[in-house]
Amino acid sequence: MSARVPRAVYYALASNIVVALCKFAAAAYTNSGATLAEAAHSSADCLNQVLLIAGRRASSEQPDEMHPLGFGRETHFYAVLVALQFFLIGGLLSVGIGVWRLWHGATLDHLGIAAGVLLGSAAVEGFALRASIRSIDRRHRKGGLWRWFRETGQVEVMLSIGEDSAALAGVLVSLAGTALAAATGWPGFDALGSIGVGCVMMTTAVVSLREIKSLIVGEAARTGVRNEMRAWLEAREEIERVVSLVVLRWSDSLVVAVQAEMVAQRSADELVRTVDRIEHALQDAFPDARWVFFEPELLEHGDHPP
Template sequence: MKVNRRHHTSGPPRAIYYALASNIAVATCKYGVALLTNSGAALAEAIHSSADCLNQIIMLYGHRRARARPDEQHPFGFGREQYVYGMLVAMQLFVVGGLASVAVGVFRALHPSPLDRPWLAVGVLCASGVIEAIALRATIRTIEPRHRAHGLFNWFRESGRAAVMLAAGEDFASVVGVAVSLIAVVASMLSQNPLFDALGGIGVGLVLMGTALFSMREIKSLLVGESAHQGVRDEMDAWLRTRPEIRNVVSLVALKWADDLVIAVQAELETEGRASDLVRTIGRIENDLKSQFPAARWIYFEPELREHGRNPL
């Protein structure tokens, strides 16, 4: 068994800072335009951006907690703590962002009032859309190109990086929400019917609630325990089978642990003879495996005998 005792010292993902900076600027503008134009859709978007700001602050704190050094009670460290804070963020996005926006829209539908200076709302929403799109692009660029190549949806479902996953999801919801609000304001302005503006607020809330539910499902999978990408597992299995010391790979488990992997291998070895030779062989395989796959922080290698069968770990 090999344990890589390196300790992460890298800072929080840049995606969080991109999202936080853009949401502070956008929220300020949206509250201003909501006050000046009496737009429920703009107010829903302002609430959305405020919720996103709080989310990024929570994720920054969670990232800091996840970097705490392992102790006696937590020998694997606190990396998975970011999943807990990620779930809190998704729940907060659902309640504070989604439900509050729907409530604003419903209230405006029951108590309609005409928009004031609607062109101001259109201009601010367009500017906000550009800022949100730039933030989304910057967040996407923090994802490794080899993961982006298989599509962002697949990356979102397979990613173990909760902070980046949530930042990308929020940025995407922000772009869609701005588009919904813009359509609602323009429709209300052209038709002189404030109901469209109210429906825009409800639409923004539904977008946020859908994003939050999808994020909750993915983070729940990470909390329960999720395997590494299928491509990583296949690559690792193929690498093990090319080793001259290994006769057969019985079982391979690669479990996500925040930004790291926990690897458990059962394999039949070609080595025969003294126990010390077996230990050296296992140590050599573990060292080479760590060099080939740097994310493998904990490696547990169990030599298996043919007569023991092929039961997986």
């Protein structure tokens, strides 16, 4: 398995480092809680990208006797750490900053500078999000970004796009709080903006954890992929009927298990050669199918669950 880290992760890391430094400087100068929450948000994102890169490196280890399918799912463990860190450090810390400032009635200075930094951050985050989305294969996002998010096995890209989306939404929430504080003269709106940033982050973390859990439990490939694979198998002249087809996502790859009634073969050796030919042809037609397990079935064995 390749150790290549998806470009979306690097896009997110680079943008978050630049944005975090700008936000911390602006927060220190303006005493804006919403901007400070955004700085914490971007700092959490930086740590997240480092964890995702570490996870991808760990997943590149070669299969061994105890892990015959490799270490591809190592990325899921790191993804859980990322989502939990996003919830605890990013989300709860932002809410805590907002609550503390709301309780103590902290004042604000130089709101124009804070707004300017946030607008600049929105531009950077928007560019990073666009670049991350464009890194997805066009075929995989035909059904829309949300469908891709629900069906992808690339947890690093999923989390990077989720974080970029949350970052952009958080900046807009912070801008709204800062603008209202400037318009009304009540700094509480800035504190509420900080709380809003935390809520955005925690919501993103919960949604991401739900998807990661599904992948850890074991999730089938996209419906379109399964249908295409079944149609490909049924079109093979060596196959009489596809009895069962299971296509399981394993990180970036697929595990395929096929049971099929075969056209009568002249000998057992010929049957083995036919099965080998089908397995190799299937992997050529579907490059993501890293493991293929093909089991010939006889009609007298009865039907099997689909």
